Amino acid sequence: MTAQEAAALIARLESLASNPPREILLDDSLRRKLRESAKNFSIAMEMPGDTIHRLGNTALQVSMARVGKDTKLFEILAGSEHPMNCGELAKKTGFDPVLLERFLRYYQSMRMIAQVSGDQFAANNVTKALAGPGGEGIVYFFEVLNPAFMALPEYLKTHDYKNPTNPCDSPWQAGYNTTQHPFVWLQSHPRHFELFMMWLAQNREGLPLWLDVFPFEEEVGKDTTDETVLFVDIGSALGHQSIGLREKFPTLPGRLIIQDTAQVISAVKPSHGIEPMVYDFFTPQPIKGARAYYMRNIIHDHNDERCQEILKNTMSAMTEDSVLLIDDMMLPEAGSPWRATQLDMTMLTCLAAKERSEKEWYALLDSVGLKVVKVWKYTEECDDCIIVAKPEKFAQV
Numbered sequence: 001m002t003a004q005e006a007a008a009l010i011a012r013l014e015s016l017a018s019n020p021p022r023e024i025l026l027d028d029s030l031r032r033k034l035r036e037s038a039k040n041f042s043i044a045m046e047m048p049g050d051t052i053h054r055l056g057n058t059a060l061q062v063s064m065a066r067v068g069k070d071t072k073l074f075e076i077l078a079g080s081e082h083p084m085n086c087g088e089l090a091k092k093t094g095f096d097p098v099l100l101e102r103f104l105r106y107y108q109s110m111r112m113i114a115q116v117s118g119d120q121f122a123a124n125n126v127t128k129a130l131a132g133p134g135g136e137g138i139v140y141f142f143e144v145l146n147p148a149f150m151a152l153p154e155y156l157k158t159h160d161y162k163n164p165t166n167p168c169d170s171p172w173q174a175g176y177n178t179t180q181h182p183f184v185w186l187q188s189h190p191r192h193f194e195l196f197m198m199w200l201a202q203n204r205e206g207l208p209l210w211l212d213v214f215p216f217e218e219e220v221g222k223d224t225t226d227e228t229v230l231f232v233d234i235g236s237a238l239g240h241q242s243i244g245l246r247e248k249f250p251t252l253p254g255r256l257i258i259q260d261t262a263q264v265i266s267a268v269k270p271s272h273g274i275e276p277m278v279y280d281f282f283t284p285q286p287i288k289g290a291r292a293y294y295m296r297n298i299i300h301d302h303n304d305e306r307c308q309e310i311l312k313n314t315m316s317a318m319t320e321d322s323v324l325l326i327d328d329m330m331l332p333e334a335g336s337p338w339r340a341t342q343l344d345m346t347m348l349t350c351l352a353a354k355e356r357s358e359k360e361w362y363a364l365l366d367s368v369g370l371k372v373v374k375v376w377k378y379t380e381e382c383d384d385c386i387i388v389a390k391p392e393k394f395a396q397v
């Protein structure tokens with residue numbers, strides 16, 4: 001590449017970064033490809049020092065983002081119709097102006113805010129993300145996950161780098177100095193519990209939904225009446241997927257039941273006619289013959305043995321008309337996307353569990369006598385899929 005070509009490329013990239021064309025932002029596949037290529041190129045351009053400083057300071061980035069959340073700096077900038085200066089921002093956030101000047105300098109260098117001119121700052125796309133409901137994820141990562149992430153290296157060293165499979169002996173227990181299963185631990189830690197519930201509702205913000213791809217009405221909702229149990233959402237948390245289903249098909253007859261632990265169900269605000277129910281999925285499913293048993297991000301929380309128990313308990317209630325809908329990631333054998341692999345490491349760290357590859361899914365389901373009918377992939381970003389399965393005895397050959 002000549003110096004002239006390089007200068008032209010730099011100018012083009014700068015112009016695209018400061019004003020991304022609308023047609024790119026509206027074409028999700030193209031937007032992702034450009035984002036990934038630009039990231040790959042940026043990493044390819046690093047000198048060793050760049051790499052170490054970038055990676056070594058990721059914990060600082062989360063801390064700095066957390067301070068911006070605590071002081072509402074991002075919300076204030078995102079809500080302002082005009083750029084703001086350090087003095088104005090100091091008054092609104094309660095920051096010492098001397099300290100804020102340093103923070104603003106950092107934030108603009110990390111592209112968390114835009115520096116329009118000398119002392120004028122404005123929101124960019126990152127500021128808006130941090131200011132939005134998904135921005136609470138920063139608080140979740142900082143408070144809930146970080147202690148377990150920090151414990152990972154020492155845990156693996158003392159466990160001979162074996163793949164963790166015991167949910168009561170994982171980096172989570174080392175980080176939190178407990179022997180309890182994380183779901184049990186959360187029962188006596190309301191702040192962490194609240195952040196966890198919040199994050200479950202937010203963590204796929206902006207991505208396609210399973211109902212955008214899976215033809216629920218045709219596959220599950222034919223010839224139902226008000227008495228039909230249409231959908232049992234097992235381990236539903238507060239029921240956001242069931243609410244989404246009811247909102248997408250408001251006139252489709254049938255009952256929607258959400259099931260979770262007593263602590264979670266007591267936090268549910270009843271809505272949309274959805275029926276909350278306390279149920280432990282390590283016991284046989286009490287709702288028999290439902291059209292669909294749905295589990296979103298349940299199987300990835302558990303090792304194979306525990307999954308087999310959960311699946312068998314669900315199968316015990318299934319009839320010929322029932323399907324099992326597993327909503328989880330199916331990792332490709334090569335080239336898994338970074339959001340998916342991050343979640344796999346989170347499962348490892350917090351629950352001694354895992355995201356599964358196609359091969360692992362088929363082996364797990366086969367081991368309990370479930371036959372995969374079809375897999376509907378609905379996100380590229382995370383390899384999220386709906387795996388439709390039926391007990392072998394009911395599956396058509």
Ligand SMILES: C[S@@+](CC[C@H](N)C(=O)[O-])C[C@H]1O[C@@H](n2cnc3c(N)ncnc32)[C@H](O)[C@@H]1O
Pocket residue numbers: 183200201234235236237238259260261264279280281282295296297298301
């Ligand atoms: C990763 S969350 C997934 C929640 C929800 N399906 C979603 O996708 O947002 C796992 C859920 O399983 C619930 N859970 C854990 N152990 C359970 C058990 N033994 N019986 C029923 N639910 C349980 C948790 O309370 C939590 O809501």
